[in-house]
Amino acid sequence: MFKENLxxxxxxxxxxxxxxxKLWQRLQLSLAKHPxxxxxxxxxxxxxxxxxxxxxxxAQWFRADHAPEAVALQRQQALQRLGSTLGxxxxxxxxxxxATKPMVSDxxxxxxxxxxxxxxxxxxxxxxxxxxxxQGKGVWVADADDQWHMDVTGSYGVNLFGADFYKSCMQExxxxxxxxxxxxxxYHPCVQENVAMLCQLSHKDEVSFHMSGTEAVMQAVRMAxxxxxxxxxxxxxxxxHGWWDDVQPGPGNPMPPSDDTLTLNEMxxxxxxxxxxxxxxxCVLVNPLQAMHPNKAAPSDSTLIDGSRQLHYDKAAYAQWxxxxxxxxxxxxxxxxxxEVFMGFRLGYGGAQAFFGVDADLVTYGKTLGGxxxxxxxxGKAQWMRRFREDKPxxxxxxxxxxxxxxxxMGAMNVFLKRIQEPAIQTVFQKMxxxxxxxxxxxxxQLKGQGLPVRVVGMATVWSVVYEVxxxxxxxxxxxxxxxxxxLSWVGTGRMIFNLAFEEAHFADFCSRFxxxxxxxxxDGWWWTAQGQSNRTIRREVMREMVRVKWxx
Ligand SMILES: Cc1ncc(COP(=O)(O)O)c(C=O)c1O
Numbered sequence: 001m002f003k004e005n006l007x008x009x010x011x012x013x014x015x016x017x018x019x020x021x022k023l024w025q026r027l028q029l030s031l032a033k034h035p036x037x038x039x040x041x042x043x044x045x046x047x048x049x050x051x052x053x054x055x056x057x058x059a060q061w062f063r064a065d066h067a068p069e070a071v072a073l074q075r076q077q078a079l080q081r082l083g084s085t086l087g088x089x090x091x092x093x094x095x096x097x098x099a100t101k102p103m104v105s106d107x108x109x110x111x112x113x114x115x116x117x118x119x120x121x122x123x124x125x126x127x128x129x130x131x132x133x134x135q136g137k138g139v140w141v142a143d144a145d146d147q148w149h150m151d152v153t154g155s156y157g158v159n160l161f162g163a164d165f166y167k168s169c170m171q172e173x174x175x176x177x178x179x180x181x182x183x184x185x186x187y188h189p190c191v192q193e194n195v196a197m198l199c200q201l202s203h204k205d206e207v208s209f210h211m212s213g214t215e216a217v218m219q220a221v222r223m224a225x226x227x228x229x230x231x232x233x234x235x236x237x238x239x240x241h242g243w244w245d246d247v248q249p250g251p252g253n254p255m256p257p258s259d260d261t262l263t264l265n266e267m268x269x270x271x272x273x274x275x276x277x278x279x280x281x282x283c284v285l286v287n288p289l290q291a292m293h294p295n296k297a298a299p300s301d302s303t304l305i306d307g308s309r310q311l312h313y314d315k316a317a318y319a320q321w322x323x324x325x326x327x328x329x330x331x332x333x334x335x336x337x338x339x340e341v342f343m344g345f346r347l348g349y350g351g352a353q354a355f356f357g358v359d360a361d362l363v364t365y366g367k368t369l370g371g372x373x374x375x376x377x378x379x380g381k382a383q384w385m386r387r388f389r390e391d392k393p394x395x396x397x398x399x400x401x402x403x404x405x406x407x408x409x410m411g412a413m414n415v416f417l418k419r420i421q422e423p424a425i426q427t428v429f430q431k432m433x434x435x436x437x438x439x440x441x442x443x444x445x446q447l448k449g450q451g452l453p454v455r456v457v458g459m460a461t462v463w464s465v466v467y468e469v470x471x472x473x474x475x476x477x478x479x480x481x482x483x484x485x486x487x488l489s490w491v492g493t494g495r496m497i498f499n500l501a502f503e504e505a506h507f508a509d510f511c512s513r514f515x516x517x518x519x520x521x522x523x524d525g526w527w528w529t530a531q532g533q534s535n536r537t538i539r540r541e542v543m544r545e546m547v548r549v550k551w552x553x
Contacts, residue, residue, distance in 0.1 A: 154497020
């Protein structure tokens, strides 16, 4: 009996010895996850699958917040007016959009997710926004009906210097490579200059060319895995790094989250602890845009169901976080990848590395760097970039791509890189941060002075609109802005991306349009709120609605 007990105790002890460290590691990992749903991707995916579809129709659409009849009527008239104004202004553009939409899946997706889903169907029957632009000039874009809008779509971030800048980069770039045409494989001589300029501005030793930001990130991660022999990549909650499975592991990706991707809490000491404790991490991916909203996904009006959108940008705190991260990466031989695809040159000539004072091992660029053409670039320290091993000829990290370093892209990049070195643009870079902080302050002062319940928060030229009213209709502002001739991307007021061609007069014009839009929205009753209504009560009510629909169906 005693012998048997001893045997089972030893078995338990052995089991604990084996399982204990794993359990401990799992616990540490759980503690390093952000407590929100965005930090728990399996649960987020389950919830996304569970959420039922339903629409607000007719009167209910205008009274989702139980507004009185009179307010609902005011809103109804406003929607009719907005719909007919936009429709009359741009009939050709809207007809083209309607004709193409059934055949372009991406167009369908973005028009479906401009506003919270409950409002989408009725809205699309009453108000349409076109998906065609035919001209870009300075800070403006025109649709097929020659309607000019101030462009704060930013072309997903590409447009940093205004449309004309890129038009001339593209033209001059094409002129530069005209004699070579579409020849691929070997390089156009301008690549020699491009590489030198890229190494100089990134403070790295080597460069690789790709066709998109997503590909650049894939390659950087691949190099980190090749050189460390480890599989795990660490990304931070909410950060976007392109649409490749491993870096977009939550809702939106049909596959379950990869076991090789750890999504951790950014700016948290437990994350540093996990990085220190584990020995299976190849790289840490940082998207400096997250400094604006650590651990949150980029704001979009499709999720603006109330007024709780908040952003917290603290440059010094983020810089300190990056330096702590850098230190752990050094201690553990983890590759520090700075993903500058979006923010890169928006933070200055030296990008996020210089802006936050951190030296990454690998840096990814894209968007604006192509001078208007599609591109992805990795710049890195030599020890991370080498794709083969001197001592093992069979051990290579294969990464190519037919259109890498395409002459047209390299030509436009050459023009872009040379121009941004000119003293005039260097001065623009130096003044950029202060200038856009001042502008943000100016607009916020005006909004406050006029009793409007909206504010803007931003990091250099990238801004988001935040709301002081717990309203179910804050997303309507995007259509009032459109009416005032301001073009936003499909994420609406979640993101306004300015370009540096905005002179003082343009900005003053922008502010007056913005303020007019906000006044009109206020006067039309969309910011009416019931007594006691808060962001919390809205969220609860929406959740109850979903449960009811689920139950019934
Ligand atoms: C930080 C970041 N990384 C990667 C990407 C992906 O770039 P692309 O859309 O060119 O594939 C993006 C795109 O928005 C991005 O913002």
